[in-house]
Amino acid sequence: ETGVTQTPRHLVMGMTNKKSLKCEQHLGHNAMYWYKQSAKKPLELMFVYSLEERVENNSVPSRFSPECPNSSHLFLHLHTLQPEDSALYLCASSPGGARRYGYTFGSGTRLTVV
């Protein structure tokens, strides 16, 4: 247990479905992140939230929609995904920037789009 909890751990969805990924941290951190991890590719930063405000959106398609209702929770809403969106989606948090200890990651949601 790292202090960052992601649910569900595994998700299979059709291309016409709508689903949401959830991330929760109780570390008192004020920044949260979504990363996508595909096989043989670097972790790709998708979204950054600082103090519940989105501060970065790295050209992510609109079929991915983040939501940060408070500093402890982060969601990623998914709709009309494509098979190439199948990947491990990792949530992370930090005190406010990487500083000395970097980010604390959750175990991820393994997403399969069929």
Add this chain to the structure above:
Amino acid sequence: GQNIDQPTEMTATEGAIVQINCTYQTSGFNGLFWYQQHAGEAPTFLSYNVLDGLEEKGRFSSFLSRSKGYSYLLLKELQMKDSASYLCAVNADKLIFGTGTRLQVFP
């Protein structure tokens, strides 16, 4: 642009020493991190370097040369449980990752 390179795969024998290299070219630099990630698990923090030189922590050490854009992670007295992916990441106001190096330790 941002570019971080590390070998894709490495193998080693239990009890041996292995060095995983990382080279980077980024638009900013506020430190370099190494993470360990076992299959299906969260990446976990291993080390942080912001100044040139060697940082030692038990069986693991990490080295940084900022002028060369180069770092390595040194793992000594390898154990089977060290089989994992090792991710190099540069703090350029946000963490930018390499592809990771998958290390397999054999008996």
